[in-house]
Amino acid sequence: QSVLTQPPSVSAAPGQKVTISCSGSSSNIGNNYVSWYQQLPGTAPKLLIYDNNKRPSGIPDRFSGSKSGTSATLGITGLQTGDEADYYCGTWDSSLSAGGVVFGGGTKLTVL
Amino acid sequence: EVQLVESGGGLVQPGGSLRLSCAASGFTFSSYDMHWVRQATGKGLEWVSAIGTAGDTYYPGSVKGRFTISRENAKNSLYLQMNSLRAGDTAVYYCARDTGSGSMAFDYWGQGTLVTVSS
Numbered sequence: 001q002s003v004l005t006q007p008p009s010v011s012a013a014p015g016q017k018v019t020i021s022c023s024g025s026s027s028n029i030g031n032n033y034v035s036w037y038q039q040l041p042g043t044a045p046k047l048l049i050y051d052n053n054k055r056p057s058g059i060p061d062r063f064s065g066s067k068s069g070t071s072a073t074l075g076i077t078g079l080q081t082g083d084e085a086d087y088y089c090g091t092w093d094s095s096l097s098a099g100g101v102v103f104g105g106g107t108k109l110t111v112l
Numbered sequence: 113e114v115q116l117v118e119s120g121g122g123l124v125q126p127g128g129s130l131r132l133s134c135a136a137s138g139f140t141f142s143s144y145d146m147h148w149v150r151q152a153t154g155k156g157l158e159w160v161s162a163i164g165t166a167g168d169t170y171y172p173g174s175v176k177g178r179f180t181i182s183r184e185n186a187k188n189s190l191y192l193q194m195n196s197l198r199a200g201d202t203a204v205y206y207c208a209r210d211t212g213s214g215s216m217a218f219d220y221w222g223q224g225t226l227v228t229v230s231s
Contacts, residue, residue: 002156033215037157044206044224045149045157050217088157092216100172101147101159101216 003028004089004104011110016079020107022072022089028102032092034072036065039086039106048087049074076109084111114138114220116207121225128197128229134190134207134222142185145210147218148192150203150227160205161192162216175201197229 005023012018022034034052037045047056049065052072064075072089089104120132132148148160161181162170169181180193190207204226208218 033213033217035215035217037218044221045218046221047211047217047219050211050219051213051215054213056211056219090157090159090217098172100170101149101162103157103159106156 002105003093003098003102004091006087006089006104006107008105009108009110011112012079013112014079014081017075017077018079018109019076020074020087020089020109022074022104024070024072024091024093024102025095026070027095027098028070028091028093029067029072030070031094034065034067034089034091036063036072036074037088037090038083039088041085045088079111081111084109114209116209116220116222118205118207118222118225121205121227123228123230124197125231126198126229129193129195130197130227132192132194132205132207132225132227134192136188136190136207136209139209141183141188144212146181146183146190147208147210148181148190148205149208149218149221150201150205151224152203155203158203162210163190194227197227199229201227202229203227 036049039045052067053065093102147162204224209220211217211219
């Protein structure tokens with residue numbers, strides 16, 4: 001059971017927009033920055049978003065991040081078949097039980 | 113170009129030990145916090161440890177007391193000493209660089225090394 005909650009799967013057609021949610025609590029998302037990662041099959045994760053809404057160099061502006069309260073959202077516009085991947089949110093959790101970096105369980109994006 | 117290359121994975125019996133290494137290049141290694149993150153087959157990401165530029169270390173409860181992260185800046189290398197290994201430690205282990213923004217995000221990852229704990 002992951003500390004952060006993501007939907008197991010989402011899907012949309014090419015060219016459309018999709019959002020992936022990440023729900024947490026005051027000990028993690030509520031008081032810390034959120035990052036998002038893309039993991040293509042058989043590869044290492046890749047940073048898409050950090051500090052809630054910043055994109056590393058080379059990440060297209062089709063990818064966006066936002067945070068409100070204890071939830072965060074990754075948005076992807078102009079979907080491409082190459083966007084099919086698993087997506088993970090992550091943040092710091094300051095609770096005694098977690099005490100470190102925590103991730104969501106991952107969301108599998110299917111581009112129909 | 114930033115590169116992180118892990119090594120040292122393999123098959124180990126329950127209760128055994130293994131030491132993973134991560135060779136870094138393309139950036140000033142000593143200036144960055146570094147992390148280990150693992151992923152069991154078909155499962156999600158799990159943060160395993162972190163080490164700051166000053167050598168301060170951090171672990172989740174699941175590995176605290178069994179795993180030790182260390183770094184050797186002169187060799188641009190990161191290590192993970194894993195003791196008292198359990199079947200549940202079986203996973204691909206990635207080393208990752210911290211962005212340095214203070215938000216515990218990881219901007220570069222290695223290709224991973226597989227650790228299998230089985231008798």
